Amino acid sequence: MTKIDEEALAEAYNRALAHEKAGEIDAAVAAYHEVLEIDPEDHGGAAVRLASLGRGETPPRAPDAYVETLFDQHADSFEDILVEQLGYAVPVLVRQRLQELKLGPFQRMLDLGCGTGLTGGTLRDLVDDITGIDISENMVEIAHEKDLYETLYVAEVEDFLEDNDDEPFDLVTATDVLPYLGALEPLFFGTAENMVKGGLFIFSSETLPDDVMNGRPYMVGPHQRFAHAETYVRERLSDTGFDLVEMTDINVRMQDGKPTPGHLVIARFRGA
Structure with a gap:
């Protein structure tokens, strides 16, 4: 090197x-x-x-070195920045939708891009066994100290999904992962390969108005985060063996005092 x-x-x-x-x-x-x-x-x-x-x-995705550096640098202040300053509440929204739809409890959960454990902590009582993955070693260390996960790995999400040979999961979450990915095929195919039939895949995505997306499936927005077109998300889910349970319009986070529009998606794996 x-x-x-x-x-x-x-x-x-x-x-x-x-x-x-x-x-x-x-x-x-x-x-x-x-x-x-x-x-x-x-x-x-x-x-x-x-x-x-x-x-x-x-x-096709943000460079691994960039994402790793970004989150390693902000690990100690991550939760304060995300929750207190940016109003990030996606894990709580996930829990609310699961309870509203009477989905769960679950046996095995895979928390992609687990960070410091916000989603794992929010869903802990609904799941027997949780595995967390994050590219940032510093983030994973903080998650480990919280004792929320049975298993934690430092890895890039798509690489992990391709290489993993653990037991399949009946719940896979990816909150705040898609803003660092452009093309969704590797993530969706990889998730499908690691799920039991009938398992749930829950994730958040950000989007931009149609006139800005201009027919593109995905693009990098003004804050260096990927935005995805709703039609692209729907098509790729269907192509990789998922049936849409619901797609909810949400405010993912505040940025410069303005809401960031996006979606909370729940999909069920029907099998390849």
Whole structure:
């Protein structure tokens, strides 16, 4: 692995951000390309920022190095930022919908992108055995200290789903995972391969108005997070063996004082 010139990287990245903030998009794009040359693994998420500016290809998912770095850095303050500052309540919404629809209890739950354990903690009394996965080692350490999970892994979600040979699950959750993924086929296929027939797959997604999506299945929004078209989510679920139980319009979180529209999706695995 080539050693990164941290000083040059920081200079180029800060220059790119400054140009972007000043509305000097061409200069920002050039600087982000410099960032990618210095750091091809893209710890700073330059590829996602380029896509957010409408320049360059939309990546199929946020770079692993970027997501890992982002969450490792914010692990200690993660819950305060997400819940207190951004008004994130998706795990509570998941519990409310399960109770409203009289679904559960469950035997084995897989919590994809488990973070510090917000979803696992919210659903703990509804499940016998919970496995948590997150790409951030620091996040997983905090989740481990809470003693909420029977099993915890540090892994990228799609890679784990492809490689896992544990017993299948009757509940799979992915709250706040889709904003870091573009193409959903690997996630949905991987989830299907790890589920019992009749099991539930519950996840949140963010979206943007139709005139912004402009027919695209997914795109990187203004805050460097992936938004997905409702039709794309529905089609891919059906293609990978899921029947939609419900798709609820929700506010995923507040961002700059404005709600982030999205969906809470519950799907049942009918079998491949």
